[in-house]
Amino acid sequence: MNAHLLVLEVVVPLMAAPLCMLLPSKPAARMFSIAVAWITLYLAWSILGALGATEHGVIAYELGGFPPPFGIELRVDWANAYLLLLVSGIAAVVLMFGPGSAGAAVAEGRHAFFYTAVLLALAGLLGITVTGDAFNVFVFLEVSSLASYSLIGLGRGARAPMAAFSYLIMGTIGGTLFLLGVGLLYQMTGTLNMADLTTRLPDVLDTRTIVLALALLIVGVGIKLAVYPLHQWLPNAYSFAPSVVSAFLAATSTKVMYYVLVRIIFTIFGAAFVFETLHADYLLLPLSLIAMFGGSLAAIYQHDLKRLLAYSSVAQVGYMMLGLTLASATGLTAGLVHVFNHALMKGGLFLAVGCITAQVGSSAMGDLRGLGKRMPFTCAALVVGGLALIGVPSTVGFVSKWYLVQAALEQDLLSVAALILLSSLLAVVYVWRVVELCYFSEPDATQVEVTGRPPVREAPLGQLLPTWILIGSTIIFGLTTDLTVGTASKAAAQLMGVGP
């Protein structure tokens, strides 16, 4: 029975998506997709529980009964189970954001498309995570990508389709490079099964073809993960998409791609080959440090809150990449913990922006003036989320940075540890900008007159509740780290090949 959980995790949302199109009304589609998301969350939770009961921490499922490496295998260990829980959990919470899905952000009459696309994206992301087959990753990658291009295009502004289009081009380049890499691997080993690749690759590791394959895979995934300087699709995509979509994608899409990169480097090729023979860290370490500073610096000077958050995401990806590049159990734990933690804070922050755009009609920094009095709960969410971004103790951000700094110190990289702390100060600057506008500035008199809208009020409960579920968990998981650090360290040990 346990093994069937794996296939259900993908099949349920995949089958539900077309059904959603057929539903007669908007509320029906909404309730249906929420139900589906919660089922996937339940399944993910069961998988995590079932994994704890196994001896080696692996559950495998042969699709259609064909044994691997010929048939497609679904294979879950601690790393995937952790990601499954995150992705389905975020989807379950974010879909609750209502009423009317993205509120005004999605055009009337397109709501059925909206929910269908979200479910497809969810199915794709869960599929990438659950599968044990490299080519299958590509297939699900395309499923989720195509769905997310259309989701971004649903945004109301005139620039949303253009942002979706550039993301499509960049995403397709990434997908193509990934496929080329998988093709080269198949050419050299004759297999697509990841576990099988692990055993067969060592024979051919010193060929140029394999090096090229690795380069293609890293760069291909790097585009979708928004590794600096391949991040350029991200700011536009996140800032012109409806806020709910930004929340969903920021909290899941890049996180799953991080998992794929971890899988490629640590499971398929092995950390020893990538970091000791090829020294990919010579390239990746500087890039992640540049991301930490470049992303934060760009965030400081933005005129729009959504763009600010988008650039801050670029910086946060830098922290995750840094954890991976350190190539130790602690570093990988830090990276995986930050994946989870950043999903919570960025998801919550983008939902808070969703509350603001729904009430104020814009997310421009200037429109935040004096909002602290009129939308106290939303602005408080911004502040708590911002504190988590900075890494204040008792928030999740502190937990991530603590482990990251420990990992850097483990390898006597004092300067890297110092840079981590220094870049947190940049986060203080951009978070302070938001706090200052919300609480210490008075709204412009002219602005109020020109817009002529009814006075801004606090967002409805249907929007505040999911926002605060995510923001609240940034505190909860900042205090109790059993689930996050516990699972992440098991996953890291497994990936490094030292533990169950």
Next chain:
Amino acid sequence: MLEQLPPGMLLMLGGLLVPLLPRRLGQALMLALPLAGLAHLWMLPQGLVMTMELGGYVLDVVRVDKLSRVWGTIFHIAAFLSVIYALHVDDKVQHVAGLIYAGSAIAAAFAGDLVTLFFYWEITAISSVFLILASRTAHAYSVGLRYLVIQVGSGVLLLAGTIVHYHQTGSIGFDHLGLTGPGPWLIFIAFGIKAAFPLLHNWLQDAYPAATPTGTVFLSAFTTKLAIYALARGFSGTDMLITIGAIMTAFPIFFAVIENDLRRVLAYSLNNQLGFMVVGIGIGTELSINGTAAHAFAHILYKALLFMAMGAVLHRVGTIKATELGGLYKSMPLTTAFCIVGSMSISAFPLLSGFVTKSMIMTAAIEEHHTWAFMVLLFASAGVMDHSGIKIPFFSFFAHDSGKRPKEAPANMLLAMALTAFACIFIGVYPSALYAILPNDAPYNAYDATHVVTQLQLLLFAALAFGVMLRTGVYPAEVRSTNLDFDWTYRRALPWLVAVIRKHGGRVWQEQKDLGLWAARGVIGLTRREYSPEGTFGEPWLIGRAAVWTAFVLVAFLLLEMWLRVSG
């Protein structure tokens, strides 16, 4: 249940409740909180440790011992007095900030490990800045931000030091550290910033005079004394502290005498008093640590009293510039009287609190044969008499009559000053009450003949010189020279010294400042140009450029691999 509640938590949580209550009820709660907190503190048994598990680490959230209890007690008392003093203020931001600030300082004094300390350290920084911002002027705003950056920066150093220290020793316990490696050094500097070590001190004179009249009273009590506590806990017996402390006692005097803003004069004299405590920590004997604790206790009271008196003047007159005040005793007699009690305490007149505590540190210095440190402290004691003992009350309440006739201070301010003045006298007369709660068992008697006579000689001679000069007309009415005339031994030396310091020090400082500003502007300008939405890195590039970058990274990766092969 009571034992599960960390000290200070009552004030912090209660502080959050205050804005939700009606005004009268809120005031009652604000008064009740410090008293309840103090009672709770004294109910906690000695040696109690509360632990909490966080992310696999066991934190000692609370550790009650004698040292922390001294600070906890005086912090509660200071919070109570400050609340009374600020009771008339109709600004909820200040009330909430004040209570959270006091509560977090108390909680920090009971932190048993460095992570907990860091947590409360940052809360004190963040909550206290609102007391400065509450002045609601452009000047206060920029001062507040400077203050915040420095205070939070001190916290970041503390955290960095903690991590390094943990990495080296595997311990995050907040016990005696000593300067044993990079970790403790970072922590030491973090403490030093908050304790306003020389060259790290400017935030203090910058920030305190900019806060609201009531806010300064809060500020003067907690931040720096918390740092003194932290130093006493972590670095007692560190020889370097004797030098640092001695410099701290001496150099602010020069600045205090030429300063016109009387609250800034007090800020300098605060710095000078901290120096005594730092010397006490540096000596590190049982007596000197006792002296530091006792002096911190007494100092919080009389310094608060002085800031209260100056705050009352500022509240009624609207300025605190020495040149614009004078003759206020006619309409503010009670404030005048309380101010004089504070001045006499800080100058260490026998029967007042400063006398019984400062002498402990000086005696410890002699006992341990730190002769030159003792001499500096003696000089500094005379300096204190000059700028705080005479200058403050003389220029505000006496001197040439400014013609101003403000009303007497509000009743709640007078009550707060009366209670504080009573405490100063009480400690001076019954020092054994204070000695009983000191951390170490080192018997001491302040009232022996030698000490009383020496101190009286010093003070009476100063008063005599002051009187003679005033009578003979040597004492000019002008502010600056009046300050310099009080003691003939350095009557000639000081103007010259001040002039030299102002001339050269000022120029070097100006050049440093210019260089720093130039560099800062350059960095900000460059990043703004390149990272703003219009800049190279701030604007998402066109698809073509993005694709080129993709190719570039790919090629870079392959080149790297080729280079590694070639170089073997």
